[in-house]
Amino acid sequence: xxxxxxxxxxxxxxxxxxxxxxxxxxxxxxxxxxxxxxxxxxxxxxxxxxxxxxxxxxxxxxxxxxxxxxxxxxxxxxxxxxxxxxxxxxxxxxxxxxxxxxxxxxxxxxxxxxxxxxxxxxxxxxxxxxxxxxxxxxxxxxxxxxxxxxxxxxxxxxxxxxxxxxxxxxxxxxxxxxxxxxxxxxxxxxxxxxxxxxxxxxxxxxxxxxxxxxxxxxxxxxxxxxxxxxxxxxxxxxxxxxxxxxxx
Amino acid sequence: xxxxxxxxxxxxxxxxxxxxxxxxxxxxxxxxxxxxxxxxxxxxxxxxxxxxxxxxxxxxxxxxxxxxxxxxxxxxxxxxxxxxxxxxxxxxxxxxxxxxxxxxxxxxxxxxxxxxxxxxxxxxxxxxxxxxxxxxxxxxxxxxxxxxxxxxxxxxxxxxxxxxxxxxxxxxx
Numbered sequence: 001x002x003x004x005x006x007x008x009x010x011x012x013x014x015x016x017x018x019x020x021x022x023x024x025x026x027x028x029x030x031x032x033x034x035x036x037x038x039x040x041x042x043x044x045x046x047x048x049x050x051x052x053x054x055x056x057x058x059x060x061x062x063x064x065x066x067x068x069x070x071x072x073x074x075x076x077x078x079x080x081x082x083x084x085x086x087x088x089x090x091x092x093x094x095x096x097x098x099x100x101x102x103x104x105x106x107x108x109x110x111x112x113x114x115x116x117x118x119x120x121x122x123x124x125x126x127x128x129x130x131x132x133x134x135x136x137x138x139x140x141x142x143x144x145x146x147x148x149x150x151x152x153x154x155x156x157x158x159x160x161x162x163x164x165x166x167x168x169x170x171x172x173x174x175x176x177x178x179x180x181x182x183x184x185x186x187x188x189x190x191x192x193x194x195x196x197x198x199x200x201x202x203x204x205x206x207x208x209x210x211x212x213x214x215x216x217x218x219x220x221x222x223x224x225x226x227x228x229x230x231x232x233x234x235x236x237x238x239x240x241x242x243x244x245x246x247x248x
Numbered sequence: 249x250x251x252x253x254x255x256x257x258x259x260x261x262x263x264x265x266x267x268x269x270x271x272x273x274x275x276x277x278x279x280x281x282x283x284x285x286x287x288x289x290x291x292x293x294x295x296x297x298x299x300x301x302x303x304x305x306x307x308x309x310x311x312x313x314x315x316x317x318x319x320x321x322x323x324x325x326x327x328x329x330x331x332x333x334x335x336x337x338x339x340x341x342x343x344x345x346x347x348x349x350x351x352x353x354x355x356x357x358x359x360x361x362x363x364x365x366x367x368x369x370x371x372x373x374x375x376x377x378x379x380x381x382x383x384x385x386x387x388x389x390x391x392x393x394x395x396x397x398x399x400x401x402x403x404x405x406x407x408x409x410x411x412x413x414x415x416x417x418x419x420x421x
Contacts (some may be wrong), residue, residue, distance in 0.1 A: 059284030
């Protein structure tokens, strides 16, 4: 009887193993399609590529600030790039819980500058438009307007893809004293779609596979620097430790 | 059954393995940074501070559900491995049982990493894009791991108690 039971157990386990293998196999096949570009990505969006490229410097990577918005002193000795998705709950958590401390301790004191780059994930439906809207806000009021708009999106969105209705993007602009209809026009013309897509491509090249992803390193006048990669909404202590080490 | 499950011989190794699992899964999110920190020429204070800060990041960098599934998978993995170790001699003839537990543990780690917007664990396997096709963006993988580990744990428990005593065959009337 015991032998019979054992045999049944083995069969059940084998079946479960096959199911799990099939599951993994199906995912793998989908990825192959994605990498070949044969899958239909959402209109105008580029999915972040999946496999991080070889990273000879371990936890660091050469990255560029491009021409993206800067918070803080442009000549600060340390640069921190954030790849952000406006519908990511962890990006929201970073803004809510950590950014204000980094701002008061390091950005406002001129020790670091924060450069915001876009990485709207393809499964967050409204994220790409929100990224474009923030760029449109920058068009009207420079980096100051960009970061006010950035803060306001995170204040209002409940995140996870459609946390902020797209018709609210011009309302936010009006509330911040910007021209809402001009911002809507900018959005409709997709003026900054290419810019956001470029950030997506750069994020992929740097090995950023999710959001938020940060690169922290010593500033260079060329805008390129070797940055330590930090993934996720890490606590303030993690950023403080890395920044303090870089400031030495 | 209860006697074994609440004994320190079962609980202690289960908790140790579960802790190692949680630490490992948390660091996987920043694997390259952790490697560079541990093996880099930094001061011990820097290494300890950063590793501790990244570990405490599990509370901020994971969702509530992701964290719950991570802990559940960790405890189940610990319990499975502890029971396996206890029965290893008796289970030599059932080698595929061990393989199943290992596979589910990997699934659990993969799932716990991609419950967030960040997908580093699956991306290590080249699978991060695949979660776009999953309705719960990867949380299913953790759930699958928990289900398989629970089944594995149940079957292991049964195996354990089969060996605890000799059953008196029931007499046919």
